[in-house]
Amino acid sequence: MLATLVAIALVVQDQAPLRAAPQDSAPRQATLWQGEWLEVRGEKQGFIQVYDHGRERPGYVREHQVRIYRLDEASVPKLQAVVEFLKDTPGAEALGIGYAAALLRAAPASQVGPELFDALGTLADRLARRATSNRTNDVALAAHLDVAASYGVKLVSFEREGRTRVCYDGEAFRRVLALGGSPEARLRAALSLTRPECIDPALNPVARQALDEWRGSVLEQVDGGRLPAYLANRLHLRRAEVYAALSFQLSRRGEAQRGAKASARAVEELARVLKAELTEEDKPAYSMAAVRVGASRHASEPMPEKPGSGPVLELAQGQPGETCLRLVDAKDPKAPLSERCTYGLVWPGSVRRSAQGSAVAVAVQMLEGWTELWVFHQEGGAWVLDALAPAATEPVLGYVELAGFSPDGSRVLVAREALVDGKVKSSFQVLKRETLLPEKSAGSPDALGSFQRWSSSDWRGRTVAVR
Amino acid sequence: MNEQKQNEEKQGEEKQSEPRQDEPRRGEVLARMLSLAGEAARGMVSRVRWLIYAERGRRVMTGLAVTGVVAGVVVAQPVCMIEPGEVGIRVNRLTGNVSELHEGWSLLVPQVHRLSRYSLKDQTYSPTRSARATDPAPFQSVEGLSIGVEVNIRYVLDPARIQTLAARLPENVGRDIIEPAIDGVLRRHFAQHTVREIFSTQRVQIQKDISAELAPLLAADGVLVRSVTLGNVDLPQQYRTGMEALLAEELNAEKMRYTLELKDKQVKQSALEAEADKVRREKAAEAAGNEEVIAAKARAEAMRHVLPFKEKEIEQRRLEAEAAKVSRLTLATAEAEAHRIEAAGEADARRKLAESDAYRVEVTGKAASEQLARDAELITRNPLLIQKTLADKLSDKIQVIIAPPQAGGFIAGNLLGQPQGASSSQAVASSATSTQEE
Numbered sequence: 001m002l003a004t005l006v007a008i009a010l011v012v013q014d015q016a017p018l019r020a021a022p023q024d025s026a027p028r029q030a031t032l033w034q035g036e037w038l039e040v041r042g043e044k045q046g047f048i049q050v051y052d053h054g055r056e057r058p059g060y061v062r063e064h065q066v067r068i069y070r071l072d073e074a075s076v077p078k079l080q081a082v083v084e085f086l087k088d089t090p091g092a093e094a095l096g097i098g099y100a101a102a103l104l105r106a107a108p109a110s111q112v113g114p115e116l117f118d119a120l121g122t123l124a125d126r127l128a129r130r131a132t133s134n135r136t137n138d139v140a141l142a143a144h145l146d147v148a149a150s151y152g153v154k155l156v157s158f159e160r161e162g163r164t165r166v167c168y169d170g171e172a173f174r175r176v177l178a179l180g181g182s183p184e185a186r187l188r189a190a191l192s193l194t195r196p197e198c199i200d201p202a203l204n205p206v207a208r209q210a211l212d213e214w215r216g217s218v219l220e221q222v223d224g225g226r227l228p229a230y231l232a233n234r235l236h237l238r239r240a241e242v243y244a245a246l247s248f249q250l251s252r253r254g255e256a257q258r259g260a261k262a263s264a265r266a267v268e269e270l271a272r273v274l275k276a277e278l279t280e281e282d283k284p285a286y287s288m289a290a291v292r293v294g295a296s297r298h299a300s301e302p303m304p305e306k307p308g309s310g311p312v313l314e315l316a317q318g319q320p321g322e323t324c325l326r327l328v329d330a331k332d333p334k335a336p337l338s339e340r341c342t343y344g345l346v347w348p349g350s351v352r353r354s355a356q357g358s359a360v361a362v363a364v365q366m367l368e369g370w371t372e373l374w375v376f377h378q379e380g381g382a383w384v385l386d387a388l389a390p391a392a393t394e395p396v397l398g399y400v401e402l403a404g405f406s407p408d409g410s411r412v413l414v415a416r417e418a419l420v421d422g423k424v425k426s427s428f429q430v431l432k433r434e435t436l437l438p439e440k441s442a443g444s445p446d447a448l449g450s451f452q453r454w455s456s457s458d459w460r461g462r463t464v465a466v467r
Numbered sequence: 468m469n470e471q472k473q474n475e476e477k478q479g480e481e482k483q484s485e486p487r488q489d490e491p492r493r494g495e496v497l498a499r500m501l502s503l504a505g506e507a508a509r510g511m512v513s514r515v516r517w518l519i520y521a522e523r524g525r526r527v528m529t530g531l532a533v534t535g536v537v538a539g540v541v542v543a544q545p546v547c548m549i550e551p552g553e554v555g556i557r558v559n560r561l562t563g564n565v566s567e568l569h570e571g572w573s574l575l576v577p578q579v580h581r582l583s584r585y586s587l588k589d590q591t592y593s594p595t596r597s598a599r600a601t602d603p604a605p606f607q608s609v610e611g612l613s614i615g616v617e618v619n620i621r622y623v624l625d626p627a628r629i630q631t632l633a634a635r636l637p638e639n640v641g642r643d644i645i646e647p648a649i650d651g652v653l654r655r656h657f658a659q660h661t662v663r664e665i666f667s668t669q670r671v672q673i674q675k676d677i678s679a680e681l682a683p684l685l686a687a688d689g690v691l692v693r694s695v696t697l698g699n700v701d702l703p704q705q706y707r708t709g710m711e712a713l714l715a716e717e718l719n720a721e722k723m724r725y726t727l728e729l730k731d732k733q734v735k736q737s738a739l740e741a742e743a744d745k746v747r748r749e750k751a752a753e754a755a756g757n758e759e760v761i762a763a764k765a766r767a768e769a770m771r772h773v774l775p776f777k778e779k780e781i782e783q784r785r786l787e788a789e790a791a792k793v794s795r796l797t798l799a800t801a802e803a804e805a806h807r808i809e810a811a812g813e814a815d816a817r818r819k820l821a822e823s824d825a826y827r828v829e830v831t832g833k834a835a836s837e838q839l840a841r842d843a844e845l846i847t848r849n850p851l852l853i854q855k856t857l858a859d860k861l862s863d864k865i866q867v868i869i870a871p872p873q874a875g876g877f878i879a880g881n882l883l884g885q886p887q888g889a890s891s892s893q894a895v896a897s898s899a900t901s902t903q904e905e
Contacts, residue, residue, distance in 0.1 A: 204755045204756075204758065204759045205755065205758040205759055205761075205762050206751065206754065206755040206758060207755070252758070252761075253758075320757060320761070321757065321758070321760075321761030321764070322761075342765075342768060343761050343764040343765040343768055344765050344768060344769070366765045366766065366768060366769035366772075367762070367765060367766055367769060370769055372769065372772055387772040387775075388776070389769070389772045389773045389776040391773075391776075392773060392776050392777040392780050393773070394770070394773070395766060395769035395770060395773060437779060437783060438783075
């Protein structure tokens with residue numbers, strides 16, 4: 001249908017009326033929204049006679065409410081200029097998409113480059129963001145979404161954290177990556193395609209892993225070296241996030257080596273972020289990425305040497321997907337001191353023992369971004385196991401890690417980081433070994449003298465909590 | 468064939484009838500020849516006489532005799548050579564003895580011995596006259612079609628039986644015995660089969676049959692058949708074209724059969740692959756399901772761990788609140804006590820202050836009243852002292868004009884309890900009071 005159109009009228013105003021006759025008093029046939037296309041059939045008394053193929057009805061619109069273009073090569077520069085202008089104009093997403101569609105139709109194939117798809121993707125992405133933000137006064141939003149959908153721009157919606165999130169499916173961005181484009185455009189495309197909040201929460205773990213592997217490959221297509229530092233930071237943060245997730249998924253499926261590699265890569269990507277160049281809006285993302293990396297960084301930790309005597313932690317396979325921890329005395333390995341099975345991922349490289357042998361701690365990753373610290377400790381001669389959770393919230397994102405033991409073994413130092421009420425909260429605590437209740441707590445390790453004195457160099461060398 | 472034979476017979480008869488016509492001529496020639504022979508005999512006798520009685524004649528005869536002996540030896544060749552791969556059969560014509568000669572030199576007395584040579588090497592026979600359909604003696608098929616077949620038969624003479632067979636076999640065994648026998652067998656066999664069988668389907672069988680028949684047949688004559696090979700079959704051109712078309716059709720049919728078989732196998736393969744895929748997907752789905760279950764269990768476990776932590780946190784907060792309450796209570800009590808002590812102290816201090824004030828007031832009052840009494844006495848004694856004091860007290864900043872009172876009063880009348888008139892006199896009075904307080 002569109003190919004047969006010679007000239008089109010692009011509606012540029014919201015709520016423009018389509019009249020039955022070329023008079024302002026004529027009945028309104030339909031309400032047009034910006035970005036819609038109409039076929040031009042003539043002109044009468046200051047009105048443009050048009051046919052609306054979407055609604056299948058003819059009518060008249062005021063001349064100033066539309067712009068008329070011929071769909072041939074002569075219109076390409078004009079359309080290009082408008083698309084370029086609308087690309088960064090908030091609120092004009094539907095209009096921009098309409099112009100981009102007209103440009104795609106008018107331009108010969110040789111002139112359609114990644115820039116046009118970048119503009120289209122940016123517009124669609126912004127429209128999705130606009131639909132997600134819960135502004136109640138945006139009356140044109142629904143109509144603009146319809147206009148975008150009529151051009152084949154697909155927006156999908158998910159329910160996340162009690163609200164609906166609208167996301168662009170990224171078709172145009174895929175084309176940008178396929179066609180080339182500037183490093184900035186490629187970065188925009190990759191970041192939009194790999195947005196974590198646009199992942200369907202109902203995905204099963206296998207599909208999720210496949211998706212994360214694809215996200216990793218998409219991010220690898222962007223050359224970070226040619227980007228300005230603040231944009232490169234975004235790339236590194238997203239990569240760190242994706243590799244941290246992959247590390248857990250791969251380790252969970254038994255591919256320990258690949259998991260370790262992914263974990264090391266995640267830590268490396270986080271380390272590449274230049275803190276001085278972080279923009280204000282990237283700081284929360286930086287904290288979140290750090291928590292994710294912190295939660296899965298144990299995957300790349302080397303196995304510690306086995307101690308000669310004292311309690312030793314042994315790992316064994318339980319039910320499918322279950323790991324059983326068995327604390328035994330090195331001298332008498334047959335009688336376990338304590339035993340417990342878990343569906344979490346136990347990181348053998350994270351096992352640490354206090355100098356006196358009175359406490360053994362190990363990191364257990366329950367979820368992709370949730371790592372607990374399990375502490376076996378002596379209480380009245382018997383060994384008990386206490387699981388330290390990152391925070392007293394729903395397990396979503398957080399980790400708690402062992403920072404060391406006090407020289408007499410009576411205190412345990414832990415670093416906790418978790419997402420609480422949408423913000424990353426860090427705390428460095430000194431716990432009593434018997435009860436594992438916090439004795440002292442501070443927002444930074446410098447604020448606690450004892451923490452500074454007793455924290456192990458091993459922890460200081462590897463942690464991402466101090467950044 | 469029959470025509471040829473008849474022609475040959477006629478020619479034979481003609482040859483026999485020729486001498487009967489030439490008989491009278493032959494008698495004349497004979498008579499002439501007899502006379503010539505008589506002359507020759509007479510000449511010969513004279514020559515022989517010359518040879519015997521003359522010296523020179525004897526020498527010539529000796530030379531001739533020697534030359535004749537040498538020539539006889541050269542011509543008769545009394546020694547023969549048997550080549551490797553050959554066997555010679557020597558028959559003594561006088562005694563009838565037969566001896567077998569192997570490779571090397573052997574003595575052969577002329578006119579006494581007769582030698583036959585037999586080759587022990589493998590020999591081959593290929594009927595050249597029937598290799599092509601257009602050759603003079605092609606084979607015939609059961610349909611009566613002329614076909615040419617390249618046949619190659621390899622045979623060898625049985626060395627053990629050569630001696631016994633040499634007596635009855637002809638000199639050229641191959642040509643006289645073997646070739647006709649082979650030809651007969653071949654023709655009979657080809658005549659039992661159709662062209663198609665010879666050409667394609669029964670070729671191996673025919674070859675085997677020929678071999679099976681030839682071997683015992685020739686074995687009786689001391690010939691061992693080594694192999695029978697059938698080569699190219701040459702058909703009449705027209706038949707060949709049709710045959711090839713037919714074979715091509717058959718080939719197509721065969722091809723179709725294989726294609727169908729292949730398709731059938733492909734279908735089976737697809738079914739198996741689909742089945743495998745189904746199983747794989749089922750397994751994958753099961754694995755995915757398992758992973759989901761494991762993830763859910765891990766989440767539930769994490770949730771379980773959070774709860775005690777939450778409880779601990781709440782308990783800790785409660786304890787902290789209690790401790791805060793106790794500390795605040797203690798603090799408040801202490802503060803109240805301190806306030807009480809402070810208040811008591813202050814009251815005490817105020818009482819003391821009041822007392823001291825009262826005492827001071829009393830003492831000062833007493834002193835003042837005494838002073839007043841003294842002043843009153845002084846004023847009583849010197850009434851003008853008041854004016855003087857007033858004037859002294861008023862500083863030089865204020866210009867005081869002592870004017871006669873309008874109402875006939877004194878300037879400081881209000882001080883003295885006179886009825887007041889002007890505000891200025893009030894001011895003076897107030898300043899006088901303040902002076903008194905000081």
